[in-house]
Amino acid sequence: MNPVLAEWAAARRALAERAASGVVGIDRGRGVRFAGIVWDSDTLVTAAEALHGSESVTVQTAHDVVPAEILACDLSVDIAVLRAKTGAPGVVAANPGGLCAGDDVVLAGRGAAGSAIAWTHVRQVGPAWRSRSGGELDRLIRLAPRLHPTLEGGGAFDLDGRLCAMAVRGPRQQTLGIPCETLDRVVTTVLQHGRLPQPYLGVRLQPVRLDEPVRLQLSRRGGDAAIIIGVEPDSPAAAANLLFGDLILSIAGQPIENGIELKIALARVPLGSVVGIHVYRAGATLATTIVVRERGRQ
Amino acid sequence: MNETTGPHDWAVNPIVAASGDALRRELVQLTQSARFDVGSIAQDPAALEGMLRSGGGAWVVTGGTLTLARPFLSTARNSNAAVVAVLIDGADSEERSALGYGGLAMLRAMPPPDTFQAAAVASRARLSIWDPNLESAPDSAVSVATPLSPRERTVLELTGAGLSTKAVARQLGISPNTVKFHLQAAFDKLGVASRAEAIMAAIRRGELSV
Numbered sequence: 360m361n362p363v364l365a366e367w368a369a370a371r372r373a374l375a376e377r378a379a380s381g382v383v384g385i386d387r388g389r390g391v392r393f394a395g396i397v398w399d400s401d402t403l404v405t406a407a408e409a410l411h412g413s414e415s416v417t418v419q420t421a422h423d424v425v426p427a428e429i430l431a432c433d434l435s436v437d438i439a440v441l442r443a444k445t446g447a448p449g450v451v452a453a454n455p456g457g458l459c460a461g462d463d464v465v466l467a468g469r470g471a472a473g474s475a476i477a478w479t480h481v482r483q484v485g486p487a488w489r490s491r492s493g494g495e496l497d498r499l500i501r502l503a504p505r506l507h508p509t510l511e512g513g514g515a516f517d518l519d520g521r522l523c524a525m526a527v528r529g530p531r532q533q534t535l536g537i538p539c540e541t542l543d544r545v546v547t548t549v550l551q552h553g554r555l556p557q558p559y560l561g562v563r564l565q566p567v568r569l570d571e572p573v574r575l576q577l578s579r580r581g582g583d584a585a586i587i588i589g590v591e592p593d594s595p596a597a598a599a600n601l602l603f604g605d606l607i608l609s610i611a612g613q614p615i616e617n618g619i620e621l622k623i624a625l626a627r628v629p630l631g632s633v634v635g636i637h638v639y640r641a642g643a644t645l646a647t648t649i650v651v652r653e654r655g656r657q
Numbered sequence: 658m659n660e661t662t663g664p665h666d667w668a669v670n671p672i673v674a675a676s677g678d679a680l681r682r683e684l685v686q687l688t689q690s691a692r693f694d695v696g697s698i699a700q701d702p703a704a705l706e707g708m709l710r711s712g713g714g715a716w717v718v719t720g721g722t723l724t725l726a727r728p729f730l731s732t733a734r735n736s737n738a739a740v741v742a743v744l745i746d747g748a749d750s751e752e753r754s755a756l757g758y759g760g761l762a763m764l765r766a767m768p769p770p771d772t773f774q775a776a777a778v779a780s781r782a783r784l785s786i787w788d789p790n791l792e793s794a795p796d797s798a799v800s801v802a803t804p805l806s807p808r809e810r811t812v813l814e815l816t817g818a819g820l821s822t823k824a825v826a827r828q829l830g831i832s833p834n835t836v837k838f839h840l841q842a843a844f845d846k847l848g849v850a851s852r853a854e855a856i857m858a859a860i861r862r863g864e865l866s867v
Contacts, residue, residue: 408851412822412837432819434853492853555819565772565863567779568787572759583789588775588863604778618860621867641782642759654818 374465375476377520381450382513383443384419384469385427387411394468394475394513395427395441396525396542399449402550404542405512406527407432407439418443419469431549435494436541437527440549450514452539453521458500460484466502466526468513475510479503481523481536491530493623497544500524500536558625559654561594562587562601564618577608577639583616584608584639599636599649606639610649625651670696671741671777674705674719674729683767684743688718691770691777702728709736716781720766722746727756734758739780743768744791762786769804771863805864809843812836814865817856 360368385395385405395405395418403418410416410429418427418441427443460483468475485499502515506528515524515536524536549555564585574582584606590596601607607615611634613624628634628651638645671688673695675681685695696715699705709715709732719729720743733740739760756763762776765788772788779786805813808829815825822840826833844850847858859865 408853410821412816412825412840412852414821414823429821432821434817434819434851434856437853490853492857557818559867561866563771563863563866564860565775566789566861567776568789570785570787573785586775586779586786588771589866591866594866604775604782606779606784618863618865618867619857622860625867639784642784 371478374516374518374520375467375474378465378467378514378516379469379474379476380421380447381516381522382467382469382474383445383447384471384509385409385416385441385512386419386471387413387416392470392509393511394509394526396512396514396522397445397447397449398440398542398546400446401442401444402449402546403427403441403443403445404525404546405439405441406525407434407437408527409511410439416441418445419471420445420447421469421474430553431545431555433494433545433555435490435492436496436537436545437490437492437494438525438537438542438545440546450516450522451520452543453517453519453523455498455538455540458484458498458517458523462517464502464515464517464523466506466510466513466515468507468510470509475507475513477504477507477510479515489623493619493626495541495623495626496538497540498538500538501529502526502534502536504534505532506534556630557654558622558628558630558651559595560621560625560649560651561591561596562607562621563589563591564607564621566617567606577644579608579614581614581616585615585617585621595650595652599647601636601638601649602640604640608637608639608644610634610636669715670694671716671718672697672699672705672708674699674702674717674733675721676701676725677721680721680725684718684720687743687767687770687773691773693774693777699729702732705729705732706736709733709738716740716777718743718777720744730756730761734761739777739783741773741776741780743773759783759785762788763791764788765790803846805843805846805859806839809839809846810859810864812839813843813855813859816840816852817865 383395393409395403427441430440432439462481466477480503482503483501488499514522529535566583567586587605615621630653633648636649673684716739717733718741719726741762743766745766760783762780822833822836826836849855
């Protein structure tokens with residue numbers, strides 16, 4: 360073989376092997392397999408949607424099959440954190456600013472028969488964005504090909520063999536990369552709390568279209584507002600005397616037009632904090648405060 | 658809250674006003690499913706006018722096509738009464754601003770009872786409510802958003818909290834397959850394919866709390 364090509368091929372093979380050592384195969388039964396990333400010797404991350412509500416899965420490492428327990432799933436960013444004793448060293452994270460569109464990356468996963476590898480490139484890199492499910496991602500990373508199911512939840516590694524992102528299936532058959540920083544943020548929270556705490560007020564909301572005079576009276580830019588169609592008993596909303604039929608205008612200074620925006624605004628507020636809330640009731644605006652509590656806890 | 662008011666005043670029962678037996682029956686049924694007692698029934702605008710002249714704070718439920726509802730709407734507006742109009746056809750923004758006033762709620766037929774209830778409260782608080790579903794709606798086809806069942810709601814809520822299918826099953830004392838069945842039914846009603854999308858769609862529709 361041409362020596363330059365031989366060297367090139369050997370380097371690629373070494374990178375593929377290194378990438379494969381940072382991933383596992385995950386089996387949720389009935390022949391459904393996808394991939395996971397070895398975060399450290401006790402912790403794995405994978406795609407939350409791929410788990411499909413499974414409680415426990417088995418994990419295929421390079422040498423062994425071990426059980427794994429699912430610690431937490433954040434569907435809004437498609438990240439699940441699992442506990443499994445793989446004994447493998449964790450992956451090394453790439454420098455967050457280092458990734459550019461056009462960069463080559465190697466996708467790694469593991470099937471029953473051995474490691475699964477796909478060479479591809481980064482199609483697009485962008486700033487922080489919010490998923491359609493309301494999750495905040497630190498960077499937009501789009502990868503080139505359609506993702507083979509075996510590689511879903513696996514790692515995308517750069518040419519130094521460092522982890523750039525987790526490969527997941529996005530809308531319209533796109534392949535998205537969940538950035539390392541976002542993985543790190545979720546894993547840190549889960550390991551610290553043992554779960555993913557969810558902020559909670561206890562209101563059910565529907566968007567309503569405001570007519571022009573009301574919109575002007577409220578100096579709203581958007582045409583919608585969120586009307587309360589349910590207040591749960593013993594909730595922070597009940598404690599703040601929010602009523603059925605109230606319009607929530609803003610919380611913690613963030614204008615709210617629907618339930619999703621409320622959920623997103625709450626995610627930015629520390630749990631247990633007291634925040635200001637503006638409500639429109641019977642023709643007048645009321646300002647009050649509300650405690651942001653963790654769902655399921657008093 | 659700086660100003661605390663008691664529960665909303667439900668004491669005044671609505672007048673259901675519409676021409677046509679079938680339409681009146683449907684509106685009465687909807688009003689009752691939202692836990693209001695129907696005060697009286699007006700079969701034509703003149704009857705409605707009489708009722709509004711006598712009763713203080715009366716509010717009106719009407720609906721059908723915009724053409725059918727318009728005479729009742731103008732009568733109510735002349736008496737400055739709050740109205741919930743349940744329409745089966747859309748109206749463009751021009752028509753809307755011609756009709757709209759503080760106290761008129763226009764909803765797409767047939768709204769879930771809690772939407773109706775919220776709209777009634779808001780219109781009586783002199784808010785003007787316009788259901789965004791009326792905008793995109795073609796004139797004839799009536800798309801009905803089927804509300805989730807209480808079980809579907811609970812299953813989705815627990816799923817949103819990050820519980821596995823089995824954990825949801827244990828908590829509710831049902832089998833994992835039943836949980837999957839409820840989830841699939843919720844997906845179908847919400848028109849989604851994934852758990853994350855289902856939770857977002859349900860929050861947006863007011864089926865799940867934040």
